[in-house]
Amino acid sequence: MTISSLVQNVSYAQIAAPLIVAAGAVAVLVAEVFLPPRRKPLVSWLSLLVLAGAAAPDIALWPGRTVGTFCMPRSAVGLYSLGAGTPQGLPGTCSYVADRFALIFQFIALAGAFIVVLMSAASMRRDRIPTGEYHFLLLSSVTGVLVLAASRDLITLTIALETVSLPAFALVGLKRWSGRSSEAALKFFLVSVASTGVMLFGISLVYGATGNVHFGPVAVHLQALSGGPIRHLAYLGAGLTLVGFGFKVSAVPFHFWTPDTYAGAPVPIAAYLSVVSKAAGFAGLILLTGTAFSPLLNKTGPLLAVLAALTMSLGNLVALRQRDAVRLLAWSTIGQAGYILVPLAAHDQGSYTKHINASIAYIIMYAAMNLGAFAVVHSVHTTSLDAYRGLAKTRPLASAALAFFLLCLAGLPPGLMGLFAKVAVFGAAAGSHLVWLAVVMAVNVVIALYYYLSWTARLFAAPDAATAAIGRSPATLRFAIGLTVLASVLFSVWPQSALGAF
């Protein structure tokens, strides 16, 4: 065996997107130091440029069929698989694969971060947020999401997930003058660290039982283990790993950090956590349940079904009682996460692969509408729901946009996008013979309608003393709202663009 046969070859075209964003993160941090104070806002534009530039290699990759990079050389597979099974037959020993799935999530991350940067561009000074650090941390976190979506082994997955989370703690706490912000950051940090610990323990058990970290071989070994004595160890490991991701997507009962963290963080960061970071969590969940742990679907399926039902029910019920816009959106994202989990709850491989595109399409559409809702909330400054009374009189366009986003979240026409997303998920549940889950979801859709609708009704009610007096929002923020409206309208009249993406 020669050394050259152990060296992995690297396809830079495939990893261009995370490389650009990572380099951009450093560039932004350095640039901020050398820019005179008057020119600091240029940093936001630099970030936008980096994010847009990172999309270019992904667009080039879109039509092709990628095989992956950082692959185990053939000769090393035998070494690596610890002798279990036949090494030659082991599928997928590449650590990074920029396939359709990965590219979709990378686009979500890049577009989502783009909107977040636009949202925050004009409010940095008002919120007294250090510009350079903010953009550095944001772009670092995005790098993590880009890698996570394309990662195909447990180690890369874990490191990517940590790259997503670590900058996020700091981002939540960036309003250093605010006690709530620090509390939110601390809470988020503790919960996240605990969940990472649990997940790492799970991964180590899976590794111990299967002797592999690449998803493909792990699946093969799990299949082979099904009658063996250490199978329980592997099941426990898989379960704990999923629990770790349950925290990331704020699935009940691992959700309790969400409302406090969102409420304490700067609003654009709450939007980032609710869309991009959550999408990363789902990407990980889908990768694990769909590939590495696919032989265990008959065990993870029922678990996720119960989790989905609990998540949507609790999220929507508690959202009913919220008086604060960001908290309401926080609980509503928990409810929405429950819907996204439904297609993952399929009990067998056939239904899982047939219906998983419902989850992916839901995440795409959810990204557009949720970012839009947060963008409008950010433009209103105060977050008390009473401040929204009669907003349609003073800010007709922003109110119309918010009403549209809320109806999309509720899934009621004219918010057709949300309706089709829900139909796709209902279809997944019915197709996987989980009619009970579909009915639970139907009830939840009704509960959710109530709070979305009463918020919408507030917008068009007569203004009173509590109504927020707000002027025109800055151009960048209006541009952000405009982009999300555009995306939402596109997905509403042409849902195929999202539903057929995967």
Next chain:
Amino acid sequence: MNALLLAMLLVPAAGIAVLYLLPQPLAERSATRIGFYAGGVVLALAVVLACVFKYARTGYQGTLDWNWIPALHIRFHLGVDGISLPLILLTALLSALCFFYSIRHMPEGGSRRSYTALLLLLEIGMLGTFMAADLILFFVFFEIVLLPMWALIASWGGDGAKAAANKFILYTLLGSAVMVVGFLVVFAYTDSFDIAWLTVHARGDVPKSAALTAFALMALGFAVKTPMFPLHTWLPDAHTAAPTAGSVLLAGVLLKMGTYGFVRIAVPILPQAAPTYAPALAAFGVVGVIYGSLACLSIARKPDGDLKRLIAYSSIGHMGFVLLGIGSLTTVGMNAALFASVAHGLITGLLFFLVGGLKVRVHSAKLDDIGRALYRRAPKYGVLIAFAAMASLGLPGLAGFWGEVLALFSATKPGSGLRQGSYIAMASIAALGLVLTATYLLAVVRRVCMGPAATASEEPVTELTAVETATWTPLILLTLLAGLWPAVVLGITNPAVQVLMKGV
């Protein structure tokens, strides 16, 4: 003909666009007229549709089929046949009349522009529901109706409008969300949402147990909309609180979307499950007949009884007959259900218009506030109320008669697999409801129209205005036409029903 259906949906959409493209003051001033023009064009198109429709042919005509969302197998598929044509005509007519009436009688509450835009959106949803030839498209249009109706009730409604509007939308959404799960259960076995294809093939592809689940889910959705007895509680509040145009369209068209769903989708697509649930549908229908009539009777006897609420409860009774007809699972029953639906649309539409007119005059719909002796105070108006009441109680020669009698008749010979004895018992009870209906409607006529004016303080009531006469004449004429010549409706529906009920 193919462009006709799409045009009927696009014209109201264009109306909405015009309303929001014009400068606001101008749009505000001319909103109701723009609405009427759009509604008028749709009515004209509907009349053209009725003229070019080939009555001898069965199956969808004028179809438009566009592969909208291939990933979900959802097609933008429109079509019209003998079952949907009468309902499309009814929708176009009632909408146009509501627009016309609103030019003069705009309810208080908000901007005219929003009001008109909401009515136009409502019209798109209602027409689309009856045109859809794809289950998910049907669901989409079914849902489009909810938001405008909610907003109409909440913003332009009377007392307690907000709560009533919320109750309406939450109930109906629960129904339709469950309904779409039913559609998707069917889809899981057939891989199709095409209504015509499913009518032929679903019975073979969907196993019995899944069919039972799917039918129950769909029926729940349609039963909320119809409404069926224990699921009716949203209706009285919503009808009472809604502005006149809202009540007319709610009773005249929206309730029929439930009936239509049963006749078009639930029963023909899942005939293997229908006999299991049909007796329950019929029984709840009969309970609704008795319950609705008794509720009306008590309102008619109360001093502060609300006439609008009374008509709302009477709808529950009338829709009970429709359910009885559907529950018989016979072609006669289905025809009866469709006929009764159209008749109820005309008559109840007229009744809500009349009460709306009284509300404009005496600022209340309470029986005591309306006072007595309308025959003396406003003879034409009084006679019109009596006419509508007679039509509603099912006087032979008027539209209300045929639907209910045919429904009773169908129940005496129910479809195969159903127990004739229990159906005859149900029909007898429903017939008793017919008597109760007559009792309360006559009581209303006696209280409102007849008698001496009780006190001098009772103001004179304005006689029929020109706008009112123009609005209501088409309804009166059609009520007479359908009553004297029922074949005008049954001739259209029967061939299509025969096809749908093949093998049920």
